Amino acid sequence: MTERAAPFHCPYCGDEDLRPSEQGHGAWECHACNRAFQLKFLGLLAEGFAAREASASRTPHVPPSGGAT
Numbered sequence: 560m561t562e563r564a565a566p567f568h569c570p571y572c573g574d575e576d577l578r579p580s581e582q583g584h585g586a587w588e589c590h591a592c593n594r595a596f597q598l599k600f601l602g603l604l605a606e607g608f609a610a611r612e613a614s615a616s617r618t619p620h621v622p623p624s625g626g627a628t
Contacts, residue, residue, distance in 0.1 A: 566598060 566587060568575055574591030585598045 569594065570596060 566577060569577060569589035569592060571594050572589060572592040574589060576590045577587050578590060580586035580588045580595055580597075582595065582597070586595065587598065588595045
């Protein structure tokens with residue numbers, strides 16, 4: 560994830576009229592609903608990796624069909 564990532568829509572009204580705010584890093588202003596908000600990346604969830612690995616180990620590998628028989 561890049562630090563320059565920008566939101567595409569306001570989380571409150573859904574409008575796209577967003578501008579960076581002077582309040583600091585990750586702060587945005589929506590000029591459609593006149594709200595200010597801040598986005599912050601907290602990190603990756605360890606539970607998501609554990610669940611993905613567990614489901615991958617339960618899924619049997621099926622070779623692609625086609626080709627010579």
